[in-house]
Amino acid sequence: MIVKCGDDLRQELLAYQLLLQFQAIWRQERVPLRLRPYAVVVTSSDSGLIEPVVNAVSLHQIKKNSQMSLMNYFIKEHGDVNSEEFLNAQRNFVQSCAAYCLICYFMQVKDRHNGNILLDGEGHIIHIDFGFILSCSPRNLGFESSPFKLTHEFVEAHSFHVFNRGSSTVRAMRERFHMNLTEEQLDTFINELVETSMHSLTTKLYDGFQYLTNGIL
Numbered sequence: 001m002i003v004k005c006g007d008d009l010r011q012e013l014l015a016y017q018l019l020l021q022f023q024a025i026w027r028q029e030r031v032p033l034r035l036r037p038y039a040v041v042v043t044s045s046d047s048g049l050i051e052p053v054v055n056a057v058s059l060h061q062i063k064k065n066s067q068m069s070l071m072n073y074f075i076k077e078h079g080d081v082n083s084e085e086f087l088n089a090q091r092n093f094v095q096s097c098a099a100y101c102l103i104c105y106f107m108q109v110k111d112r113h114n115g116n117i118l119l120d121g122e123g124h125i126i127h128i129d130f131g132f133i134l135s136c137s138p139r140n141l142g143f144e145s146s147p148f149k150l151t152h153e154f155v156e157a158h159s160f161h162v163f164n165r166g167s168s169t170v171r172a173m174r175e176r177f178h179m180n181l182t183e184e185q186l187d188t189f190i191n192e193l194v195e196t197s198m199h200s201l202t203t204k205l206y207d208g209f210q211y212l213t214n215g216i217l
Contacts, residue, residue, distance in 0.1 A: 001041075001049045001051060001052070002050040002051075002052050003047075003049060004047060004049070004050060005046070005047045006047070007046060007131075008045055009040055009041075009042045009047075009048035009050070010045075011131050011132070011133055012129075012130050013042050014130075014133070015109075016037050016038065016039065016040045016130075019035050019037040019103065020037050022035065022099075022102070022103060022106075023037060026099070033096075033098055033099035034092065034096045034124060035096070036096075036120075038051040053118060053120075053126055055120050055121045056118040056119060056120040058114060058115050058116070058118050059115075059117050059118070059217075060115045060216045060217050062119060069156070070154065071153070074086065074090065074093075074123070074157055077089070077121075078090075089122060089123030090123065090158070092122050093125060093157055093158070096124040097150075097158070100126075100127045101147075101148040101149075101150060102148075103127070104127070104148035104149065107130075108133060108134050109127065109130060109132065109133050109148075110132040110133070110136070110144050111129065112149040112206075113206065113207060113210040113216050114207065114210070114217060115214070115216045116128050144202055144203065144206050145202045146196065146200035146202055147193045147196055147197050150198050151203065152198060155198060
């Protein structure tokens with residue numbers, strides 16, 4: 001376990017509980033989306049324990065150590081693009097990336113730089129550090145306006161080209177589910193979210209800010 005001191009882990013615990021609920025719903029409905037919730041134990045208002053995520057490395061470390069694009073890293077680790085291992089890893093990446101895109105959208109997860117996004121040995125994306133969710137953002141600036149983080153590098157790996165405001169926060173989360181839309185309208189809406197996220201200027205600027213201030217690639 002990771003011992004945390006000086007950090008309020010109650011947001012992390014809430015995120016863990018919500019991820020478990022999403023995971024249970026998707027399993028019940030047999031939706032092939034994959035999350036990796038990690039356990040959180042709050043021991044006081046500024047300390048607690050976090051389950052470590054093993055066999056995974058951050059996208060920042062991958063880019064820093066390999067100097068490769070995500071697609072080339074996948075080829076290096078999993079072989080030719082037509083091999084069974086590569087296709088399995090690619091499927092794992094797509095299913096986990098889609099799951100966390102939904103999580104980031106519904107829960108409004110912020111601070112999504114490449115140090116907080118991991119990739120495991122089987123190709124799964126894993127998001128960590130849920131200290132900023134719902135109505136919270138770093139310094140409360142609300143800078144990351146994209147629905148979720150989906151960069152062109154993520155899309156290339158997919159091979160698609162082949163609580164600060166109480167009731168208003170809960171209401172906004174409920175509205176993001178768009179329960180009144182038909183399936184056709186939902187398809188259109190989700191496609192718009194994908195396009196908006198792919199071309200988000202604030203995502204690029206936030207990654208640039210993290211590189212300049214913290215050296216995160």
